[in-house]
Amino acid sequence: MTELAEGSTRVRVRRNLSFWNQEFQRIHSPILRYGFSVASVGIALGVAFALQYYQFRDVELPVFIVAIAFTTWYAGNGPSVLAVLLSSACFDYFFVEPLYSLEISSRDLPYFLIFVAWAGIVASFSAVRRRIEDNLRLARDHLQVEVEQRRHREDEIRKLNLELSKRAVELEVTNKELESFSYSVSHDLRAPLRHMIGYSELLQKQASSLLDEKSQRFIRTILESAKRMGNLIDDLLAFSRIGRAQTKKTRVDLKQLVEEVVAEIGQDTRGRDIAWKVGALPVCYGDRSMLRLVVVNLVSNAAKFTRTRKPAEIEIGCVDLNEEEVEVFVRDNGAGFDMQYVDKLFGVFQRLHLPEQFEGTGIGLATVQRIIHRHGGQVRGEGAVDHGATFYFSLPKNVQDTAERTANAS
C-alpha cells in the first residue's frame, strides 16, 4: 500500500490533490516519515542557498518554516520535532554569524530564539490541526462503517418485509380458502342432511303403519343421528364465525348481563330447585353479545350439570385479580370433572361425560375460550368428580386507558 502510494502519488498529484494528501497521510512507516522530515529540511536548505545565491536576503527563515509545516502536516509530531531541530541546526550553521559553526553570537541569539519559537508554534499548530483531522477522519470512517451497516440492515429489513408481505398474502389465501371451506360446509353439508331428515320423517309418516317396531326404531335412529350431525355442524360453524366476526367493544355491565342470563335460564329450568347467588360484578369493556354468549354457556352448563342435585347451587361472582384484570367465576355443586382431564375441557367437541348423562356437542367451553381470548383474557376450570366445578374467565377492567390502549393499538 505504501509503495503504491509513493510510486503513483506523483502522477496523480496535479489531478487530485486531496487524494494525494489522503494517500500520503496513510504513511505509517517511521522510516519514511522521518525520511520525509530530513528530505524536506534538505530541500529547504537547498532552496535557501539558491535564494541566497540570487541575492535574496533574510528569506531562509520562512523557507525552513515552510519545510517544518509540511513535515508536521504530512509526517506527524515526531518528524516535526526532528525537522525543527534540523532546521535550527542548519539555520544556525549556514546562515547565522559566525557562519559554518553552531555557535551563536549574543547579538543573533534573540533572532535565533524567535526562529525556534516560531518553528515550534507552527509545528504545534500543524500538530493540532493534524490531530483534529485525524479525529475527523476517524469519525468519518466510523460513520462510513455505520452507514454501511445501516444499508446492510436496511437491505435485510427490506428482505424481511418482502418475505412478510409474501407470508401475509399466503395467509390471506389460506384464510380465504378456510372461509370458502366453511362456506361450503354451511351450504353443501347441510343440504343433504336436511334431505335425510326430511325424507326419513316423510317415510315415518307414510309407512308407520307398515313398519314393525324394529324398523321404526331404525328410522328414529337415522333421524336422531342426522339431527345430531346437523347440530354439530351448526355449532362448528357458529364457533368458526366467532373467530372471524368483528368485535364491537363497548362498556358492558356484567351484573346486568348475568342477571339477564340467569332470568332466561331460570325460565328454562322452572320446576327445579336451584339456589342462585349472584355477587357483585364489575363493568367491563367488551363485545356485549359475545360476552353474553360466554355467560350463557357457563351458566347453562352449570344448570345442566347440577340436574341431579337438590338443591342445586350456582354462584356467580368475581375476584379482583390486579389493577388491570378482573376474574369472574361460575361455581356449581354439580357433577364436576376429574382434574386429570382439565386440558381437554376447552377443546372443540371434547366431552367429559357420556351423552346419555348430559347432552351437548362439546362446543360450549371452546366458544367461551375463543371469545375470552379475543378479549385478551384467560379461562380456566377447577373441579372434582361429584363435587362441582368452577369456571373462571378474566377480562380487562373498564378503565379509560383500556379504551385508549385499544384505540391506539388499532
Next chain:
Amino acid sequence: MTTLGRILVVEDDPNDVELTLTALADYNLANEVVVTRDGQQALDYLCCRGEFSTRSAGNPAVMLLDLKLPKVGGLEVLQQIKSDERLKMIPVVVLTSSHEEKDMMRSYSLGVNAYVVKPVDFHEFVNAVKELGIFWGVINEPPPGSMEKLR
C-alpha cells in the same frame, strides 16, 4: 283470505324442491307455485322471455330464492330484480342454507324482504316454509300488478 298469491320458488336441488312443495301442499299452498331451477330461468320467468314468453303477465306475490344456484347466483338474481323498475316491488325471500353473515349483509343491502335460513330439522323446515307461504301468499297484500287468483 279470499285470494292466493303465486309463489315463485327458485331452487336447484330437486329434493329441496320436493320438500318445499310438500310443506306448501300441507297447507294447500302448492297449487300456485312455480318452480325454476336456476337463476337464469328465474329471470326468464320474471321477464316473460325464453321458455316463459307465453305466460300470462304479472309478477308473483312472493319469490323464494336460494342463494347457491347454477348459472346465475341468487345474489345476482336479487340484484337484477331490485334494480329493475318493473320487478323491484316483488317481495323476495331468501331461503338458504347459509348462516353466513356475509350473505345476510349482502342480501339485506340489496334490499331483500326477508332472509330465512333453512332449518336442518324437517319439522322446523316445514313450519318455516309453511309460514312463509301463508304470510307472503295469503296474509300479505302483494304490490299492485301481482297475479292473484280467487281461492
